[in-house]
Amino acid sequence: MDPVEEVLNNPAMRAYIYRLVGDEGLNLLEKFPKEGEHSDEDLAAKTGINLNSVRHTLYTLYEKRLAEYHRIKNNETGWLTYLWQLRIDHIHDAIREEMEMVLHKLERRIVFEEENDFYICKECHDIYTFTVAIGNDFKCPNCDVPLSHFENEMLVKALRERIETMKKTLGHA
Structure with missing residues (x-):
């Protein structure tokens, strides 16, 4: 079973996640692609969740070490892109x-x-x-x-x- 699915199927852990990120955050976790790293814009587009809600959820999870990112800099524009992945294995x-x-x-x-x-x-x-x-x-x-x-x-x-x-x-x- 997928680690995210396992956590979300556990009532106590789901309640903990809900307390952290609310309904939209749970919705993001349920729809989060299982493989690879994803930018917040991609996650918002793929899941249909508001970009600000996606960012809020990711930063909240990051504070608890339940998500991590790495930055990529576009050499032409100088823009930084953050690529996110879940670390739900740190929930305990x-x-x-x-x-x-x-x-x-x-x-x-x-x-x-x-x-x-x-x-x-x-x-x-x-x-x-x-x-x-x-x-x-x-x-x-x-x-x-x-x-x-x-x-x-x-x-x-x-x-x-x-x-x-x-x-x-x-x-x-």
């Missing part, structure tokens, strides 16, 4: 990098949640740190309703579970 690395980044953010978030004390407005449901609450005399800065202490234990527990699951998936545990 791209997803891993994304998961590592999310894991790092979750770890920072749990530190924030554990190191702070929180207060909530029962009226507008905004949550404030102790520093903000004390600076406003424990009244909501939006509606002046007294703030109540907010227990974030369930959130911390959920964050811990998610972090552990991700660490196991990534082989960190």
